[in-house]
Amino acid sequence: MVTLPTFLPLSEAARKYGLEEAHLRALIEKGKIRAGVMAGEMVVSEEEVRDQTINRKEDLPEYKKHAHLQGIPIWINEAARKYNVPGPTITVWVQRGIIRTLGYDKNRKLIDEADVAYCAEIYHQRKGQGKWLFDENGMPYKPKTGPLVA
Known part of the structure; x- marks a missing residue:
């Protein structure tokens, strides 16, 4: 489509x-x-x-909706349940630097809930799996558009 x-x-x-x-x-x-x-x-x-x-994800309206969660720690499995996004997907976003790591609690990595909420919103808008969602700056990825084919 x-x-x-x-x-x-x-x-x-x-x-x-x-x-x-x-x-x-x-x-x-x-x-x-x-x-x-x-x-x-x-x-x-x-x-x-x-x-x-807009040059930063923090400037996007989709991110600003969740700015009140900035700096609030949440661990990956809790975020996966709360935002209905697979844990491995969240882990990849953390590894790519799209979601910030805030620290550790025992063996749990604590991540920024505002980043998670923003990523989850884009994930659900774009219907999740099988799509490249973010560029290297954490901005929603824009696919290259080619000529329309009927």
């Missing part, structure tokens, strides 16, 4: 991502983000605006 891009009115994109409309217009002129006109209003690619403004 092909995911179609989402376009937002310029004013809404500026508000949502905390940017000036003039800055977005400059990005359009430089070819950094795509724009069009719908119903007489300029619209911009939400994904491209987001890519231009």
Whole structure:
């Protein structure tokens, strides 16, 4: 299934991502983000605006929803049960540095619950297994798009 891009009115994109409309217009002129006109209003690619403004997973709306959990330790098996994600999947995210290790309690590795909650949200949005979920910075992975085939 092909995911179609989402376009937002310029004013809404500026508000949502905390940017000036003039800055977005400059990005359009430089070819950094795509724009069009719908119903007489300029619209911009939400994904491209987001890519231009967000460089860390902590800046993503999906992460900010769980920011209140930052620094709270949870162990891997507890996280797997609580967030309905397989333990080995969480372990891989820890090994890749997407989920921070906070320390140890006896033989249990304690990890950051905010990172787990964020990763679990992306995991469930994208229907889990068989998909590359995160890039090396912990941002949701964007597959390379090729030509559409009918």
